[in-house]
Amino acid sequence: MSTRPDLGGRLGIRLPILQAPMAGGATTPELVAAVSNAGGLGALGAGYMQPEAIAEACRAVRRLTDKPFQVNLFVPDSGPNEGAPAADANAALAPFRAELGLPEPEIANRFAPDFARQAEAALSADVPAFSFTFGIPDEAILRAFREKGVTVIGTATTLAEALTLEDTGLVDVVVAQGMEAGGHRGTFLVDYEQGLVGLLPLLQELQAKLRLPVVAAGGIMTGQGIAAAMRAGAGAAQLGTAFLTCDECGIPEVYKRTLETGRDDGTALTRAFSGKPARGLRNRFIAEMAEANPPIAPYPVQNTLTKDIRAAAARQGRPEFLSLWAGQGVALCRRLPASQLMAALEREMAAG
Ligand SMILES: Cc1cc2nc3c(=O)[nH]c(=O)nc-3n(C[C@H](O)[C@H](O)[C@H](O)COP(=O)(O)O)c2cc1C
Structure with missing residues (x-):
């Protein structure tokens, strides 16, 4: 077991379970609050949200729970965020x-x-915890959260990224995102393919080399999985895919139904939807884009270009054109209210 500071105490949670922040509508205030009320840490994936929407969502969470929760953002890289969209990438769609x-x-x-x-x-909303992925925010931003007593949580996919987060002296907790994880890769120091480290080697390395407490993420779907990650050095586990099929999760019904057919050999990493590599269920869009190999605009341009396609696919019930982000444990997803999933995870942890 880890000798690091007690993570549950630091985050104010009874169970070592973090619901992953999942931008794009999955992490509704109802889901966030249900997880926090059940003793875990709910998380609002606010990466795509405008500031006013973040403030409103935090108020909505607070109406449903007085327990801690976190807000998560995407750190921008140096890619373009304004200007004319890439015509060749658009034509391919x-x-x-x-x-x-x-x-x-x-x-x-x-x-x-x-x-x-x-x-x-997020700072003005007085959130208890703030997390980020895709890089490291400017020092001034991290310092502002720290000075308010907010727990700051960074995402790493390699040992070097974790040590870089620790070296800032402004990060309290590191999420170790294994290659099994659903959704976007958090890799920011190397090419994403080099950053595809399995969760178990990553946890063991961090156990040996990192002083900060670690949260394990990637393919964890059961209480036994959480217990295993904790034995390998994690202070808690972060589960994304497991919460996607919860009643309170805001993804389209067709996405939930397709997840129920998911298999461990059925996911793929793709840049085709957003311009940034992410793991999801392999479907026609991914396969045909891989086959045609057209120019793909960098994130967030490609994400904007495919927005109408993803929205129409959801409306029309066409999973073959949806971004079906999911981790390699997807076959173990359960259709339950979040409170029941949390209770099941708690029981399994005790048994595992
Ligand atoms: C649908 C979906 C959306 C995600 N969005 C975010 C996000 O906005 N911010 C973030 O830090 N991680 C995001 N992730 C990654 C999770 O934080 C976490 O690494 C991942 O869910 C763990 O793997 P699992 O899905 O197998 O549990 C997302 C994952 C999924 C499945």
Whole structure:
């Protein structure tokens, strides 16, 4: 077991379970509050949200729980966030739009919300914990959270990334994201393929080399899995895919139904939906984009370009064109209210 500071005490949670922040509508205030009320740490994935929406969502969570929760943001990299969208990447999407009966969309020329203003919204909302992925925010931002007593949580996919987070002296907790994880890769120091380290080697390395407490993420679906991660050095586990099929989760029904058919050999990493590598259920969009190999715009441009396709696919119940983010443990997902999933995880942890 870890000799690091007690993570549960630090985060104010009874169970060592973090519901992963999942941007894009999954982590509704109802889901966040249900997890926190059950003794875990609920998380609002606010990466795509405008500052006003973050403030409102935090108020909504607070109406449903007085327990701690966290807000998560995407650290921007140096890629373009304004200007004309890439015409060649957009042209490659025409066949999908045609099949969905979509017109050529008006593409916004601003692609992602302003990070500093998002962080300011989270700071003003007095959240107990703040987490981030895709990089490290500016020192001034980290310092502002720290000075307010907010627990700061960074994401690492390699030992070097974890040590870089620790070296800032402004991060309290590191989420170790194994290659099994659903959704976007948090890798920020190396090419994403080099950052595909399995959760178990990553946990063992961090156990040996990192002083900060570690949260294990990637493919964990059961209480036994949480217990195993903790034996390998984690102070808690972060589960994303396991919460996607909860009643309170905001993803479209067709996405939930497709997750129930998911298999360990059925996921793939793709840049085709957003421009950033992410793991999801392999479907026609991923396969045809891989086959055609067209230019793909960098994140967040590609994400903006495919927005109408993903929205229409959800409306029309067409999972073959949806981004079905999921981890390698997807076959173990359960259709339950979040409180029941939390109770099951607690029972299994005790048994495991
Ligand atoms: C649908 C989905 C959306 C995600 N969005 C985010 C996000 O907004 N921020 C973040 O830090 N991680 C995000 N992740 C990654 C999770 O934090 C975590 O690493 C992952 O869910 C763990 O693997 P698992 O899905 O197998 O449990 C997302 C994962 C999924 C499945």
